[in-house]
Amino acid sequence: MTRALPQVTPPPFAPPCPVGTPCLAPGDVVRVLPGGGGPGHVRTPWYLRGAVGRIERICGDFPNPEELAYGRDGRPARTLYRVRFAMAELWGARAERPEDTLDAEIFEPWLEPVHAS
Amino acid sequence: MPHDHHDHGHDPGGLSPSGHPYRKDQDHALTHWQRMEIAIRELLVERGLTTPVEIAAQVARMDARSPALGAQVVARAWSDPDYRARLLADGSGACREEGIEVDALKLVAVENTPDTHNVVVCTLCSCYPRMLLGLPPDWYKSRAYRSRTVREPRAVLREFGLDLPDRVAVRVHDSTADMRYIVLPARPEGTEGWSRAALADLVSRDCMIGVAVPRTP
Numbered sequence: 001m002t003r004a005l006p007q008v009t010p011p012p013f014a015p016p017c018p019v020g021t022p023c024l025a026p027g028d029v030v031r032v033l034p035g036g037g038g039p040g041h042v043r044t045p046w047y048l049r050g051a052v053g054r055i056e057r058i059c060g061d062f063p064n065p066e067e068l069a070y071g072r073d074g075r076p077a078r079t080l081y082r083v084r085f086a087m088a089e090l091w092g093a094r095a096e097r098p099e100d101t102l103d104a105e106i107f108e109p110w111l112e113p114v115h116a117s
Numbered sequence: 118m119p120h121d122h123h124d125h126g127h128d129p130g131g132l133s134p135s136g137h138p139y140r141k142d143q144d145h146a147l148t149h150w151q152r153m154e155i156a157i158r159e160l161l162v163e164r165g166l167t168t169p170v171e172i173a174a175q176v177a178r179m180d181a182r183s184p185a186l187g188a189q190v191v192a193r194a195w196s197d198p199d200y201r202a203r204l205l206a207d208g209s210g211a212c213r214e215e216g217i218e219v220d221a222l223k224l225v226a227v228e229n230t231p232d233t234h235n236v237v238v239c240t241l242c243s244c245y246p247r248m249l250l251g252l253p254p255d256w257y258k259s260r261a262y263r264s265r266t267v268r269e270p271r272a273v274l275r276e277f278g279l280d281l282p283d284r285v286a287v288r289v290h291d292s293t294a295d296m297r298y299i300v301l302p303a304r305p306e307g308t309e310g311w312s313r314a315a316l317a318d319l320v321s322r323d324c325m326i327g328v329a330v331p332r333t334p
Contacts, residue, residue, distance in 0.1 A: 016207035017223055043293050045240050047267065059223065062295045080294055082225075096271045100287040105294035 003052045004088035005029060006101045010057065017060025022079045023108060028055045030083060030111040041069030044110045052114055053085035056103055064107065079108040179247070184322035186217050187249035187299055191325065192316035194226075195304040208299065212249065219248050219297070227290060228301040229330070234285050235300045236274065236327030238266040239292040246297040250322055257326065267291060277328040290327075300327040307334050 010026030024030060034050045035042065043065050058081055063074025083106050088098035131138055147155075161167045190212060194201040204211035208224030224246060227235040239245065240263050245253040256262050266273050270287045274280070281287065290298050302324045308316060323329035 011206070013206035016210060043241060045291065045293060047240070059225075059294075059296055065294065080296075082296070091268060096269050097283065097287065100270065100289070102267055102289040102291060104291040105296055107294065 004086035004098060005052070006054055006084045006086045006099075008054045008056045008084050015058045015060045017062075019058055019060045019079060020077075022058050022081075024055050024058075024079075024081060024111060024113065026055050026057055029053075029114040030055060030081075031114050032083070032106060033110050033112060035110070040066065042066055044106055045104065047090060048083075048085065048104055048106070051085050051089050053083045053089065056082040056084040059105060062107075064109075080105055081108065081111065082106075083111070179252075182247055182249070182251040184250045184320075184325065185317070186215075186251075187246070187322070187325045188317040188320035189313070190215055190217070190249065190299070191301060191320045192313040194301055195308075195316055196313055201301070204301065217248060219246075221295075222246075222248075222297050223295055224249070224299060225290075225296045226299050226301045227288070229303045229327075231303070232285055233288055234274075234281055234327065235288045235290060235298075236266060236270055237290045237292060237298040237300060238263055240264065240267055241293055244292040244297060246299055246325075248297075249299055250325060254322070274328060277323065279329055299325050302331050305331050305333045 008027055029052060031052045032044060032048050032050060035044060058079065060080060061077040062080050064076075064078045065074070068074040082103050084101050084103045086098065087095035087100040087102065090102060133139055158172070162169060190204065193215065194204050194211075200211060200214070203214070204226045205228060208226045209219040209222075211226070212219050212224055227237075229235055238257075243253055243258040243263075245257060247253070262273065267289055270289050271281060274287075292298055302320065304316070305319060308319070319331040319334070321329060321331070324331050
């Protein structure tokens, strides 16, 4: 299946926030994990679950909101990325203009690399 | 129809002179969270951890934030190419140069160009760069804006009076985590040599959310 992939221009500067050892790099193709259907505080919107996009930039390492929400300290911090999606990928034929794009912030545990075949 | 406002001569039909309903007096019992807020606040004051003056000062600090701060940043970026580059690379650092503290959250500036238009939304809640724009407008927090902007941004922008030609790509930014966003609009033509203050006057709150573009002089 051919996925609609957006163009990204990796920023010509380093992330302004501390970052440890990110597993992904700008330009990489990634899939957002479908996640479980259960309750819990997550910050990965439903409409992006399972969608394929490209890493636009690395934002830095931040305390994990899925831990902070339950009064824990959010450690270890997780790497946060901005991921760009083509509207065609998100909404299919109903997209207003398929090549328009959407960027969202997604934490590393929610992303898996997709290797172009 | 029962009507219990006979003693309110100023309240014909329960509408203000501008035709809006009056807000009801809050005669109901406190909610659980209202009681909790009062209890925690009074305990903090009793223990000497804060004072009513400090709390009032913090409220005043939040109320003092307005889109004028964001406009000041935009006007400087338009006037100073090096500052523009620093703003795009590290929004929080560039704000600090202007005396604006972004606190724990990180600011990302996204730039409109002749072929790209940016618009910001938070589908999960209502994340908003308050340090630069003050309190968000009610529509920014509405389900309609939050759900439609990711799905049909062009239709939403048209309702704001912004009809983008097809050759301009729309880039939606869903503010889902620790970043906050400001749109750096394109500088209007015909403003060469303008002072920063005059430029800042062209930059409205809506321009920096991305649902409008600056007025052309």
